[in-house]
Amino acid sequence: MPEPDQSVLARRKEIIAAMRAIVPASGAVIAEEDALRPYECDGLMAYRQLPMIVVLPDNTRQVAAILKYCHENKIRVVPRGAGTGLSGGALPMADAITISMMKFNRVLDIDWDNRACVVQPGVTNLGITRAVEHRGFYYAPDPSSQIACSIGGNIAENSGGVHCLKYGLTTNNVLGIEMVTIEGDILRLGGKGLDTPGYDLMGIITGSEGLLGIVTEITVRILRKPETARAMLLGFPDNQSGGDCVAKIIASGIIPGGLEMMDAPAIRATEDFVHAGYPLDVESLLLVELDGPVIEVDHLIDRVGNIAQKCGAVYSRISESEEERALFWSGRKNAFPAIGRISPDYICMDGTIPRGRLSDVLTGMQVFSQRHGLRVANVFHAGDGNLHPLIMFDANQPGELERAEAFGADILKLCVEVGGCLSGEHGIGIEKRDLMPEMFTEDDLKHQERLKLAFDEDQLLNPGKVFPVLHGCGELKTLHARAIAAKFPDIPRF
Amino acid sequence: MAETITPTSSSQLRDAIAWAVADKVPLEIIGQGSKRAYGHTVAASHVLDLSKLTGILFYQPEELVISAHAGTPIAEIAALLADKNQQFQFEPGDFPLLLGDGMTSHSGTLGGLVACNLSGPRRLKSGAARDHVLGFEAISGRAEDFKSGGRVMKNVTGFDLSKLMAGSFGTLAVMHTITLKAMPRPETTRTVIIPCDDVSFAGRAMTLAMGSENEVSGAAWVPASLCSACIHDGAAQEIAASAQNAVALRLEGPEQSVIWRAEALARLLGDIGPNAILPMADSLSLWQAIADVTPMQGNAGILWRLSVPPASGAAVVTALRALVGAGEVDFMLDWAGGLIWVRYVHCDISLASHIREIAGQAGGNATLIRAPEDMRRDFPIFHPVSPEISRINHKISENFDPFGILNPGRMAPLSPGASVLADMKAGA
Numbered sequence: 001m002p003e004p005d006q007s008v009l010a011r012r013k014e015i016i017a018a019m020r021a022i023v024p025a026s027g028a029v030i031a032e033e034d035a036l037r038p039y040e041c042d043g044l045m046a047y048r049q050l051p052m053i054v055v056l057p058d059n060t061r062q063v064a065a066i067l068k069y070c071h072e073n074k075i076r077v078v079p080r081g082a083g084t085g086l087s088g089g090a091l092p093m094a095d096a097i098t099i100s101m102m103k104f105n106r107v108l109d110i111d112w113d114n115r116a117c118v119v120q121p122g123v124t125n126l127g128i129t130r131a132v133e134h135r136g137f138y139y140a141p142d143p144s145s146q147i148a149c150s151i152g153g154n155i156a157e158n159s160g161g162v163h164c165l166k167y168g169l170t171t172n173n174v175l176g177i178e179m180v181t182i183e184g185d186i187l188r189l190g191g192k193g194l195d196t197p198g199y200d201l202m203g204i205i206t207g208s209e210g211l212l213g214i215v216t217e218i219t220v221r222i223l224r225k226p227e228t229a230r231a232m233l234l235g236f237p238d239n240q241s242g243g244d245c246v247a248k249i250i251a252s253g254i255i256p257g258g259l260e261m262m263d264a265p266a267i268r269a270t271e272d273f274v275h276a277g278y279p280l281d282v283e284s285l286l287l288v289e290l291d292g293p294v295i296e297v298d299h300l301i302d303r304v305g306n307i308a309q310k311c312g313a314v315y316s317r318i319s320e321s322e323e324e325r326a327l328f329w330s331g332r333k334n335a336f337p338a339i340g341r342i343s344p345d346y347i348c349m350d351g352t353i354p355r356g357r358l359s360d361v362l363t364g365m366q367v368f369s370q371r372h373g374l375r376v377a378n379v380f381h382a383g384d385g386n387l388h389p390l391i392m393f394d395a396n397q398p399g400e401l402e403r404a405e406a407f408g409a410d411i412l413k414l415c416v417e418v419g420g421c422l423s424g425e426h427g428i429g430i431e432k433r434d435l436m437p438e439m440f441t442e443d444d445l446k447h448q449e450r451l452k453l454a455f456d457e458d459q460l461l462n463p464g465k466v467f468p469v470l471h472g473c474g475e476l477k478t479l480h481a482r483a484i485a486a487k488f489p490d491i492p493r494f
Numbered sequence: 495m496a497e498t499i500t501p502t503s504s505s506q507l508r509d510a511i512a513w514a515v516a517d518k519v520p521l522e523i524i525g526q527g528s529k530r531a532y533g534h535t536v537a538a539s540h541v542l543d544l545s546k547l548t549g550i551l552f553y554q555p556e557e558l559v560i561s562a563h564a565g566t567p568i569a570e571i572a573a574l575l576a577d578k579n580q581q582f583q584f585e586p587g588d589f590p591l592l593l594g595d596g597m598t599s600h601s602g603t604l605g606g607l608v609a610c611n612l613s614g615p616r617r618l619k620s621g622a623a624r625d626h627v628l629g630f631e632a633i634s635g636r637a638e639d640f641k642s643g644g645r646v647m648k649n650v651t652g653f654d655l656s657k658l659m660a661g662s663f664g665t666l667a668v669m670h671t672i673t674l675k676a677m678p679r680p681e682t683t684r685t686v687i688i689p690c691d692d693v694s695f696a697g698r699a700m701t702l703a704m705g706s707e708n709e710v711s712g713a714a715w716v717p718a719s720l721c722s723a724c725i726h727d728g729a730a731q732e733i734a735a736s737a738q739n740a741v742a743l744r745l746e747g748p749e750q751s752v753i754w755r756a757e758a759l760a761r762l763l764g765d766i767g768p769n770a771i772l773p774m775a776d777s778l779s780l781w782q783a784i785a786d787v788t789p790m791q792g793n794a795g796i797l798w799r800l801s802v803p804p805a806s807g808a809a810v811v812t813a814l815r816a817l818v819g820a821g822e823v824d825f826m827l828d829w830a831g832g833l834i835w836v837r838y839v840h841c842d843i844s845l846a847s848h849i850r851e852i853a854g855q856a857g858g859n860a861t862l863i864r865a866p867e868d869m870r871r872d873f874p875i876f877h878p879v880s881p882e883i884s885r886i887n888h889k890i891s892e893n894f895d896p897f898g899i900l901n902p903g904r905m906a907p908l909s910p911g912a913s914v915l916a917d918m919k920a921g922a
Binding site: 111114158160164168185186187189191193194195197199200201203206208224226251292293300356385419420423424428432440441450451452453454455466476 | 554555556557558559579611617618621622624625634638639640641642644645646647648649650651652653654655657658660661662666667677678679681701704705706707709747748750751754755801802803804805806829832833857858859861876877878879880882883884886887889890892893894896905
């Protein structure tokens with residue numbers, strides 16, 4: 001992380017007073033150590049740092065005033081939603097103001113005719129669905145933390161979930177945002193219409209991990225809930241045949257509402273925990289959900305069943321009720337705590353691979369497991385190739401945390417090597433920042449940083465996240481164009 | 495006459511841009527030139543022609559991924575996808591035919607498609623080109639190679655520069671390789687067609703349909719001429735011909751499901767008026783014509799494209815119609831009312847500011863698609879953005895293309911006599 005700026009720390013009292021003038025509500029500026037403690041980390045608890053102060057504004061005007069003050073006084077800012085992020089994207093800094101957006105917690109408008117819902121960023125993901133479900137609508141992206149994570153955080157991380165393959169990520173379900181720049185300007189991007197002129201700023205804000213601005217209002221697309229949904233459990237004797245079945249389902253033209261996979265260690269751990277009825281004699285378990293009209297779901301279940309049989313499925317079970325469907329999902333959704341029961345600690349990794357390389361990557365993980373002397377269990381979004389290896393370790397054993405981190409890095413490097421990426425849905429944050437060069441060249445990263453400069457030239461917003469090295473503004477603006485001596489004689493021209 | 499440079503590889507492309515950077519030579523970036531008349535005329539002395547930078551690099555149907563060089567014809571990619579029963583879900587139409595003289599159908603390249611962020615009727619359900627770009631490789635206006643994204647469906651590794659490139663009209667960097675998500679073609683399709691001249695009723699029908707459980711993948715209000723050209727089923731033809739306009743609502747998916755949903759939708763909308771269900775062949779033909787905006791093709795009149803909140807489409811049409819006398823304006827609605835095609839028969843620049851105002855008040859925007867050259871030169875083609883947004887756009891542009899050599903003026907007109915360097919990205 002960047003070194004704390006001592007001159008800023010020396011002005012802490014003055015900054016607190018300024019924040020209290022902007023956000024006068026009682027308790028809205030937190031400066032006492034005990035009260036700051038809950039903000040010292042997000043869902044990635046291996047990294048902790050007390051913030052300089054925490055401010056909880058409750059309207060856009062206050063956010064704009066805070067950021068304008070920070071810009072004028074060169075004070076760093078860390079935006080924070082519900083704090084459920086898993087890559088340390090909301091990790092505080094000792095010399096920075098953490099701005100918590102959790103007082104922005106209202107649903108502002110439900111526009112049924114335009115199938116749009118306007119919410120504040122502190123509303124939980126599930127809160128949106130709760131607000132619209134009485135008329136049969138829902139919000140599609142559903143990260144595992146949906147009961148707690150905020151939609152503002154979802155924007156920051158471009159969150160996914162089990163419905164992504166069919167219904168898209170956050171970026172595909174956001175229609176408009178209001179955001180505040182570090183200079184205190186309020187921008188409205190997009191709206192209830194579909195296309196907007198100019199560069200797609202809303203598209204690049206989504207997934208930008210709080211480095212470009214603070215989102216203060218969000219308009220999302222809401223969808224009519226499918227008439228029905230049924231889930232299938234399909235067991236295979238090995239990961240290769242399970243992976244082949246995933247590929248064949250998709251190649252046949254079926255895009256399931258959810259398509260998840262678990263390996264043997266994950267199956268055993270979750271079954272011991274929730275007793276979902278998972279078979280214990282298979283090495284690979286697919287959880288396939290089909291949604292839509294009853295007539296369509298019945299038809300697709302038959303087709304998927306046939307494909308699975310041809311791929312060598314040794315176990316097949318179809319949910320016959322909503323309760324049974326929920327039971328099937330309970331195992332998958334409790335996989336993380338289930339691993340927590342059999343290991344003192346675990347790290348959840350998050351890489352994406354081309355689906356066809358699944359077997360190679362799982363084999364590679366076994367090699368790494370031997371090398372680092374640690375166990376690994378796998379649950380993943382098989383439909384879109386997003387892996388979540390759970391590396392088990394004991395933080396009380398000297399060296400195990402470091403071995404677990406090295407194991408995780410090996411897995412992510414392998415993901416990149418086979419054509420995948422470092423993060424499918426958790427973001428880079430502080431956790432994977434130093435692995436960025438595995439995927440990107442220096443010039444790739446510089447172009448991303450140049451986008452950052454366009455929004456935040458002084459690099460005050462969430463510094464230390466995403467980029468392994470922060471280039472100086474002057475360095476990024478320098479042009480290293482290679483002059484061509486001859487006028488490219490080899491290029492066809494006329 | 496502008497000199498044309500035609501690279502056949504990414505390294506040649508980089509060399510050409512490096513030369514342009516070194517000599518401060520503005521370049522107009524084109525593929526087949528099929529969308530050259532979309533946006534402002536580019537102020538460039540040289541043309542960088544990517545039409546020879548072609549080739550499909552990989553296609554993995556089971557991964558739903560295809561990657562190709564930017565100059566690859568869209569028609570070639572579409573044919574390959576069709577062989578495996580797949581397609582681009584964003585359903586781009588034959589846009590060049592809207593732009594006037596000299597254009598041929600099925601032209602255009604992958605690079606142009608993404609750079610213009612095109613999409614068709616399925617936009618309201620499945621997104622635009624921007625939603626389907628998984629990654630790209632490009633040369634920026636600094637003559638530096640860079641890439642973003644990759645070839646996998648879920649990827650939050652760094653900023654999503656693919657979104658920035660889609661719809662940037664080649665003003666930031668020249669993409670040479672693009673990877674997109676493909677999706678399965680629906681097994682079958684049907685369309686519920688409802689004769690309906692009253693645009694308010696049409697809007698209500700589309701809103702009802704989109705809010706139902708029937709997973710409507712296309713909702714349009716089209717002139718009867720389109721129905722008569724595309725519908726050959728006898729009963730449906732008769733019903734469609736009973737009005738000057740009709741609402742078309744598309745269902746796609748497995749056959750049993752589509753038939754079931756089409757019948758459910760026809761029942762739901764029975765109060766709006768009599769309706770018919772088009773068979774697959776007629777349905778495909780009709781939606782291809784809607785994607786291609788066939789009623790607005792040709793060279794006549796001024797053509798605008800408005801994007802507004804869908805439920806406000808009918809009110810916007812009423813307001814636009816009030817600007818001129820009867821018979822002087824034609825409309826077609828897509829995206830359940832969210833996309834309005836408007837053709838004014840007479841070229842009258844005084845209408846332009848009214849159209850912008852009406853679109854803006856509805857929470858949308860208006861783009862000038864086709865107009866005489868003097869109007870295209872003098873009037874902003876794209877809807878103006880706020881000064882704060884414009885300032886950020888300008889900074890992005892300066893950071894990616896500091897000398898303004900890539901498609902200068904394409905997204906905003908250069909003011910007369912201004913230097914290219916100072917003015918070219920002013921409104922981007």
